[in-house]
Amino acid sequence: MDGVSTMEPAETGVSESAPSEELRVLGAFAHPDDETLVAGGLLAWLARSAEVHLVTATRGERGEVIPGDIAHLEGDGPALAAVREAELAEALAALGVGSHHFLDALPGLTDRRPARYVDSGMQWDGDSRVRAVPDPSSGRDAFSRTDAEVAAGVLAAHLRQVRPHLVLIDEPDGGYGHPDHVRMHEVMMRAVGVAAEQESFKQETEPWRVPVVAWVVRPESAVRAAEQWLARTPHRPFLTTLGRPLALPEPDGMLASIVKPDAAVDLVVDTTAVADQVVAALRAHRSQVQDATLLAEVAGPDGAAPADERGGAVGWFALSNEILQPLHARIGLRVAPGWGSPAALRGALAAAEAHRAGATGAVSAGSIAGDEGADELGDPPGWYLVLMRAFTGLMGVVVTAAATAFHRWEPPFGVMIALLVVLSSGVLARSFADRIGVLVHGLAVAATVLAIAYLRPGGDVVVTDEAIGTVWLLGALVAAVTPTVLPGSWFRDGR
Known part of the structure; x- marks a missing residue:
């Protein structure tokens, strides 16, 4: 690009300079x-x-x-x-x-x-x-x-x-x-x-x-x-x-x-x-x-x-x-x-x-921020990331449990939709939190699907030994980690 878009105010927590000055x-x-x-x-x-x-x-x-x-x-x-x-x-x-x-x-x-x-x-x-x-x-x-x-x-x-x-x-x-x-x-x-x-x-x-x-x-x-x-x-x-x-x-x-x-x-x-x-x-x-x-x-x-x-x-x-x-x-x-x-x-x-361009291009220590209003909040506080990482783990458990119960519906459409749901959940986790949040989400997905598959007394009736069960077990793990390799520029924090 040969230029960037407009600036919105954001607090930096620093002693500010004059209210209006050249970059x-x-x-x-x-x-x-x-x-x-x-x-x-x-x-x-x-x-x-x-x-x-x-x-x-x-x-x-x-x-x-x-x-x-x-x-x-x-x-x-x-x-x-x-x-x-x-x-x-x-x-x-x-x-x-x-x-x-x-x-x-x-x-x-x-x-x-x-x-x-x-x-x-x-x-x-x-x-x-x-x-x-x-x-x-x-x-x-x-x-x-x-x-x-x-x-x-x-x-x-x-x-x-x-x-x-x-x-x-x-x-x-x-x-x-x-x-x-x-x-x-x-x-x-x-x-x-x-x-x-x-x-x-x-x-x-x-x-x-x-x-x-x-x-x-x-x-x-x-x-x-x-x-x-x-x-x-x-x-x-x-x-x-x-x-x-x-x-x-x-x-x-x-x-x-x-x-x-x-x-x-x-x-x-x-x-x-x-x-x-x-x-x-x-x-x-x-x-x-x-x-x-x-x-x-x-x-x-x-x-x-x-x-x-x-x-x-x-x-x-x-x-x-x-x-x-x-x-x-x-x-x-x-x-x-x-x-x-x-x-x-x-x-x-x-x-x-x-x-x-001759516009009001003045800046101060407290006025350097993002573009198009999308990043007005600047960097999220530490408590927000902790809360969102916990939320992504809970979301992984709930989504995976529901998708596991659904994956055998009208093969192969049920398992395809279930995998898409897990992938979408991971992308949502990346949007809410960060790459660590995606990792928490992925661990929750893996733990939930394995628990349902192997830890029930007398064997599982939801994930069977059929091919579709294997596809679901492996596919859910792949879908869960895929958001970690998506470009950071797609997300708010840029990481």
């Missing part, structure tokens, strides 16, 4: 270029109507260098850091992000942290090119080896200053396992907790609980479609501009951890409208990125395959490993557990969209 977003990533490679489209899309801030942990001192004219900088940490700082500034200008800080340049706790957070480097895990592991040669000042609690305190102080409504970071495994990415995720998740504490690190600023923390991910279906399109498109390059062969991702190969099953993605934002800004930012990171190309530049407005066939890809680029990758315009987000809800995430982006 504030804070992105936090490990190295220069991560902001563009991971979330460039989303940052540019948000920057058109929101106040976007960025924190970068290191200056990428240990990155590999692609262009020949600066290849001598590889291994020269300070010199490469200076180049990458300049590249980052150019990239952020292209994305429209005006506020940037390096983590070690933020004020606070200067007596407890190193003077500088340094790139840790990485190694590939064997022959894998989608899974990184720590480099044992990294120094003591490497970001992944420094005190995460201290770094979290520094970042928490910044969170209290910026007071963002939405925080964007890598998923827990850092996108592909890079130790700095993983550490930045850990630091930010700790920092949002510290920032919300009433007394923490003796900070003089008021506590701030971030309404929504979201991990940037990619839907698996879009990634697979984009890679298949890239392999067959006649427009793709076969050599880099430096004359080296370009490989392609392995078909049906292992995927990086940034790629998640579609059902695990809470929201997808189509950032095609800012694709030109993203390509400009990729080109700014010339030491790390090569051959960044917008499809429209080589195929023309009418020469590209339909967007769905491309998985939403709008071009391609390559890194130093010289594997050509699709440039994804469909950016997925997953809400961090305990830090908002899919409804709150939709509300935050709805505010940005409304602001861009």
